[in-house]
Amino acid sequence: MRKELELIEKIENYLLGKMDPKAKAEFEKEIQNNPDLAQKVNAQSKIVDALQNMVLKGKVKKGRTQYKLKKIGLKVLIGIGIAGAITTGIFVMNNQDEKSNNQEIQKSNYQNVLKEADGGEFETELDNQIFIINNSQDTVVETEDGMVIYIPANTFDVEGNYELLVKEAIQADDIMKAGLQTFDQEGNLLETGGMFRIEGIKNNQILSMNKGKEFTVNVPTNNKKGGMSLYDGVRNKKGNIEWANPKEIENILTPVDILTLDFYPPNYEDSLNAWGKSTDKKYRDSLYYSFAGFCDQGNGADQFVSNNLDLDLGLNDSMMSAAKVQRTPMQGWKNRPFMEYEANPNYNITYTLYTDYTFEINVGVREGDRTKNRIINVQTQGGAEIMMDMNTATKNPPYYVNQYTFSVANVERIKIYGYYPMGTIMNNPSADLNSVPEQQLTEIVIPQVEIGMADTAMVADTYCNVLDPSKVKAIWNRKFNKTNLATKEFEERMKYIHTSCSPNIIDAYVNGLEKNLWECDSIAYAVSGNSKFEEFKNRKDGKVKLNSKAQQKFQAYFEKKSSAYQEEAKEIRANYYKKHQELREQFRSAQNKNEQENVTQLYQQMEQETQYMLRNIKPTPPQSYTVSVPSPGWKNIDQKVREKVWARESGTVTDGFNTVTLSFSSQTFTINNREQFDRIKFYMLPQEINSYIRVNEKEGKWTYKTNDDMKYDLVVIAYDDQGNIFSYQEKVVREGKNISMKKDNIKNLKRSLNNTDIKNEVDFIHSDLANLKRERKFIDDALFRGKVQNVIFANCLAGEDGGPNLFGAEEIKDEELW
Amino acid sequence: MKNEALLKLIQTKPEKAFSKLYKVFPDVKKYVLANSGSKMEAEDIFQDGLIILYKKVNQKEFQLSGSLEGFLYHICKFCWNNEIRKKEKEHKLEKSDFELEVDLEELIQKENQLKQVENILDKLGEKCKEIIRLFYHKAMSMSQIAKKLDYRNEKTAKTQKYKCLERARNKVLEINNL
Numbered sequence: 001m002r003k004e005l006e007l008i009e010k011i012e013n014y015l016l017g018k019m020d021p022k023a024k025a026e027f028e029k030e031i032q033n034n035p036d037l038a039q040k041v042n043a044q045s046k047i048v049d050a051l052q053n054m055v056l057k058g059k060v061k062k063g064r065t066q067y068k069l070k071k072i073g074l075k076v077l078i079g080i081g082i083a084g085a086i087t088t089g090i091f092v093m094n095n096q097d098e099k100s101n102n103q104e105i106q107k108s109n110y111q112n113v114l115k116e117a118d119g120g121e122f123e124t125e126l127d128n129q130i131f132i133i134n135n136s137q138d139t140v141v142e143t144e145d146g147m148v149i150y151i152p153a154n155t156f157d158v159e160g161n162y163e164l165l166v167k168e169a170i171q172a173d174d175i176m177k178a179g180l181q182t183f184d185q186e187g188n189l190l191e192t193g194g195m196f197r198i199e200g201i202k203n204n205q206i207l208s209m210n211k212g213k214e215f216t217v218n219v220p221t222n223n224k225k226g227g228m229s230l231y232d233g234v235r236n237k238k239g240n241i242e243w244a245n246p247k248e249i250e251n252i253l254t255p256v257d258i259l260t261l262d263f264y265p266p267n268y269e270d271s272l273n274a275w276g277k278s279t280d281k282k283y284r285d286s287l288y289y290s291f292a293g294f295c296d297q298g299n300g301a302d303q304f305v306s307n308n309l310d311l312d313l314g315l316n317d318s319m320m321s322a323a324k325v326q327r328t329p330m331q332g333w334k335n336r337p338f339m340e341y342e343a344n345p346n347y348n349i350t351y352t353l354y355t356d357y358t359f360e361i362n363v364g365v366r367e368g369d370r371t372k373n374r375i376i377n378v379q380t381q382g383g384a385e386i387m388m389d390m391n392t393a394t395k396n397p398p399y400y401v402n403q404y405t406f407s408v409a410n411v412e413r414i415k416i417y418g419y420y421p422m423g424t425i426m427n428n429p430s431a432d433l434n435s436v437p438e439q440q441l442t443e444i445v446i447p448q449v450e451i452g453m454a455d456t457a458m459v460a461d462t463y464c465n466v467l468d469p470s471k472v473k474a475i476w477n478r479k480f481n482k483t484n485l486a487t488k489e490f491e492e493r494m495k496y497i498h499t500s501c502s503p504n505i506i507d508a509y510v511n512g513l514e515k516n517l518w519e520c521d522s523i524a525y526a527v528s529g530n531s532k533f534e535e536f537k538n539r540k541d542g543k544v545k546l547n548s549k550a551q552q553k554f555q556a557y558f559e560k561k562s563s564a565y566q567e568e569a570k571e572i573r574a575n576y577y578k579k580h581q582e583l584r585e586q587f588r589s590a591q592n593k594n595e596q597e598n599v600t601q602l603y604q605q606m607e608q609e610t611q612y613m614l615r616n617i618k619p620t621p622p623q624s625y626t627v628s629v630p631s632p633g634w635k636n637i638d639q640k641v642r643e644k645v646w647a648r649e650s651g652t653v654t655d656g657f658n659t660v661t662l663s664f665s666s667q668t669f670t671i672n673n674r675e676q677f678d679r680i681k682f683y684m685l686p687q688e689i690n691s692y693i694r695v696n697e698k699e700g701k702w703t704y705k706t707n708d709d710m711k712y713d714l715v716v717i718a719y720d721d722q723g724n725i726f727s728y729q730e731k732v733v734r735e736g737k738n739i740s741m742k743k744d745n746i747k748n749l750k751r752s753l754n755n756t757d758i759k760n761e762v763d764f765i766h767s768d769l770a771n772l773k774r775e776r777k778f779i780d781d782a783l784f785r786g787k788v789q790n791v792i793f794a795n796c797l798a799g800e801d802g803g804p805n806l807f808g809a810e811e812i813k814d815e816e817l818w
Numbered sequence: 819m820k821n822e823a824l825l826k827l828i829q830t831k832p833e834k835a836f837s838k839l840y841k842v843f844p845d846v847k848k849y850v851l852a853n854s855g856s857k858m859e860a861e862d863i864f865q866d867g868l869i870i871l872y873k874k875v876n877q878k879e880f881q882l883s884g885s886l887e888g889f890l891y892h893i894c895k896f897c898w899n900n901e902i903r904k905k906e907k908e909h910k911l912e913k914s915d916f917e918l919e920v921d922l923e924e925l926i927q928k929e930n931q932l933k934q935v936e937n938i939l940d941k942l943g944e945k946c947k948e949i950i951r952l953f954y955h956k957a958m959s960m961s962q963i964a965k966k967l968d969y970r971n972e973k974t975a976k977t978q979k980y981k982c983l984e985r986a987r988n989k990v991l992e993i994n995n996l
Contacts, residue, residue: 005981008987043991044983047935047986051954053869053929054936054939054955057865059832060865060869
């Protein structure tokens, strides 16, 4: 050996601890004194370190393979020695860049073995992947293209290690490159899912397999097809491979993590994306699952509808004794597209009134920013029927307010048919109807009919064959990992399970976890009649192995969970409606109170104004002797003045003793951009008395006959259902004008009006504002849920006689709903 | 798995422990991807991280305060930040005062040197690789190796091995002197 090689040997011995202590000490001394030697030792020790590192890296790779195998569910095979795999990454794989002689020798070694066996050189373009396998152990290897091969112990009749040679042509370009053809022996063209060759080799001999032993090979594919078979390659005279002995592939399904699959109804996510909704999975799950129990009757939501349709017009007892409301579904309503406004009513609401009077109905219908052609029927019990055609009415500004005045004698009941997305009815309090001036009619808000909620009531006794989201929730979790359901194959089926309008199809799969997927397909086909399932059946998709005990457990779990989720969703929905209802009732009582205050306020105002007009009246001087006087004179004046004040009528009132002159001038106001506000509150505050007048809108105008003896301050407050608030204040208005509202906020408004007579009004406005906003959101939510419902239940909702969908077949745009 | 059990496992059956620790990989991947890395780089960093963890754990003075998984994640993060710094060639030297990180940096440096050496070994011819593998990894005696690889006798095999080592060593010396 050369001297340098001897040094290397010496360093190796030193590094491996093979030196005796004496030699070691000497050598260490030498190292200290000889920097050149020190460098060499350092370099060589790095080589040893690196070699150790490589072992470690092999172990890391092995850890990775095991992790991946575990992930695809081959847990059984874990912990089996992967003899060759430790070093495959380092030594065995052919390095394309390196053309060293040694490598060529190695390659040609195997090539020679194959040459001898095949009687010629074939498929040399495909790399020989070599794995060293210990024959006494079960082994799993993963090839470069991701084939996973499971080799049981004693597959070959050899002692110790042997080499496993794998050639693979999984990718199309490899197949082309290798010139492999895809004909069977009859010359039929085959469609390939990949080709591979596996040989055991020892001492340059190809080994034959022991009887009863077989490899299990997992070939990766992106596009799994049914009817695939495994062919043996038979070399013909030209040396080309022909494929023979087809054997049907036992179609084992590969489970993946179930949470990576998509079990949502088709179009659900696309629709949410199109509507710009959050992509958060939690949100999407909870939205979808919130429809659980959809077809179930008698749940909270249903109750809510009936409660809610027990409409309280906001008329309090002092105005109307025992206002009674009933709901009767009209004939044939179920078949009508829910959002369509038609002359045909959806509900029949009956209010019982007890007084005969003339009244005005002012219906303001929220139109977003435009109006639509709609008709609302108002019918009286006596048979008088008034048609209100919104379309003709909207020609008069402001476009969203329609006013109709009609008189009916002996009215007992008023029936209102149709839909009121947002509406108000002007009515007068019953107490002193005849004495209340026309413009003082009290505003009453008709609460919205619960558009979104009626869906549940509506489907209750109609065709509702939807896949309940609770069932999806029950399976779409990691519990079902490693079952048939956690496969790409089942994911495909889910689309059709959603759209087959056959609620129990899914049970065929859940109850058949131990069966082949295609067997479940055939049940699904029988249940649903959807030929798509026959197609699936013909693909002959297999199963993920599962024992029947586990199957029972899964089944029980599914049943328990899906009904629990249904209850849960129903409860959540019921609570939501209940909460809304509570808030709404709270608001209604505030509203009632406000109405009462308004009536009282009106009387106070009129009385105060009357007293003000009588402020200079002197009482009749007392008599000094007893005379019987029939009546006190000024009281007559009082009565007449009061009447004129109420009627806002100019003139002179005298009792021959005192004279009062009354003079009123009419002032008319308009508001800029009227349509931008949902509510406008218009107040005139006479400086001379501690009271205020609330002026109501009539045909887009606010008109009031002011008393010329008094100075009026003006306060206007306007707001919308988005929570925006605007105000206008002016001291001493002398004449009518067009008002431009200014943006304001409730806090500021409260502060600035804190010392005025309308302080309480501002408080009510505050709660009205919140209510309006909440009701708006409630409707928006309901509409949104309506849209979602239409997407997720697709065609599976319809009238009993197979009529149109709840929301129409196509997706409905917002503007069509409003 | 509890820390102690996992610690023991990493010392006795590292590959098993590695496979368990692989569950940290998705987090590391997320981190690397979020910090301008690729999936491949994430995989590399993670494997480096595992090795550093292994070495760290096998140090005598090793003491673990948190979970092993958390520690691994920390190491990987550190490795990747290091990698980025290297990439950007901005040796900002944001060295923190933590003893651990200084320590980690040393390990990483050493690891990088070893990688160069591994590269060198990988580029040796197949015959060299095989003889070194059998000797160093399979702990086969030189006479067994001679027989297995068809060398005339033990001595020829030995000479061959030392030749291979020499070739590798010279290359290491080369890069050491750069």
